[in-house]
Amino acid sequence: MQLRMTNQREMILRELKKSKGHLTADELYERVKKFMPRISLATVYRNLEILSDVNMINKLEISGRQKRFDSELEDHDHIYCVECHRIENLDIGANQVELPVEDAHGYTITGRRLEVTGVCPRCQKKIAKSKKK
Amino acid sequence: MQLRMTNQREMILRELKKSKGHLTADELYERVKKFMPRISLATVYRNLEILSDVNMINKLEISGRQKRFDSELEDHDHIYCVECHRIENLDIGANQVELPVEDAHGYTITGRRLEVTGVCPRCQKKIAKSKKK
DNA sequence: CTTGACTTGCGAAGAGTTATCATTTACTGT
DNA sequence: ACAGTAAATGATAACTCTTCGCAAGTCAAG
CATH class of the missing domain: 3.30.1490.190 (Ferric-uptake regulator, C-terminal dimerisarion domain)
Structure with a gap:
């Protein structure tokens, strides 16, 4: 599989970096939506998963109900x-x-x-x- | 609130201790069901929550995953x-x-x-x- | 007994996440 | 520039795990 850096992907990555925090998928969704109103929540989930697969971001599976993602590697x-x-x-x-x-x-x-x-x-x-x- | 040690509660605790493992609610449900076929999954969840509130068992949370419970304190x-x-x-x-x-x-x-x-x-x-x- | 607090079983509802699929986008080689 | 193709998207359904709502049941104390 070859990974393309699409607009959506880039935006998700940028917003995650900008936040410097530990965001959940839907928090990130809300932020990205301001710039891309038509983006789908599924796209956010998908890309967070992919980005963490290729080690561009970190997936935190620590306590709590939702997963959180972190751009700090x-x-x-x-x-x-x-x-x-x-x-x-x-x-x-x-x-x-x-x-x-x-x-x-x-x-x-x-x-x-x-x-x-x-x-x-x-x-x-x-x-x-x-x-x- | 006063805590009664009901049959269900006791059975859940006993099976968890017996297993010595880190069981999920539904694994425990399956085990308890062998002795109490009519027990409800909700009862298992409820009691695991209660038992961990009063520190009789331990709740392990890894986000995005099933909770696991542990009788080892x-x-x-x-x-x-x-x-x-x-x-x-x-x-x-x-x-x-x-x-x-x-x-x-x-x-x-x-x-x-x-x-x-x-x-x-x-x-x-x-x-x-x-x-x- | 009767009361009142606690518990149960059941089904429905909730939260969070992933899967499906038709459509769109973007790269490749010509 | 263009067709062919692999990958990505948006919308929504489906799924998994967990909690909620409630009527009925249980138990201890008066």
Whole structure:
């Protein structure tokens, strides 16, 4: 299969990069739609899948119901808010985590992912408020 | 809210413990159905949710995938096969991973999860075979 | 018993994602 | 420039997993 850089594909990639965040397919759909009103949600899904297959973007399969996509390719970990599901990058190096390969049950290891869960500052405030009531 | 230990609830918990694995709701449903043919899938979902709320079991969420439930409560990490989605425990201690709390963007940290991805021995064989063709 | 809180089973509905397919687009070689 | 062809698109249906709504059932306490 040969990959063409279509307008849609490029737009999706550009918007994802622009956001610098961790967007879901439909968030990205909403953004791209502003420039291409006729684009289909299926196209967004398709292209995100393809772009992550060829390693141009990263697919995050971390907790939460929706997949999220990230234009940042370098290894980094994430912290995510258990209240609002916001995700942010953590800058601790991947090398800080040593993998004991002997314990890997015979698996060939392809990656590792460290996920820290917590409550973001914004939600901390919300919770504090709602407890006052 | 007061939690009753109903027959269904108990059965679900027992089967999950018995399996020692990381079952999905419908896998568990199939097992429990052998003893309680009339149990509803919704009951399984409901009770897994409740049991994990009260920390009697653990809920593993990998987005875009089925949730899996685990009766093992002690801190441990997981390795999961990117081919067949099998999940196994890793026995490296949680304490091996140091969290740099200063970098947490103001989050109050509630947990961490290290997930190693790889290809399990079984799938390695499958792949080797299919490449020979 | 009767009340009230909790639970169940069932089916329907919801969310997120993927598949299908006719049509359109863009590259290839001539 | 043009036909041939492989890939991409938009629209929508289908699919999978999960949750919801509700009537009926269960249980403990008064």
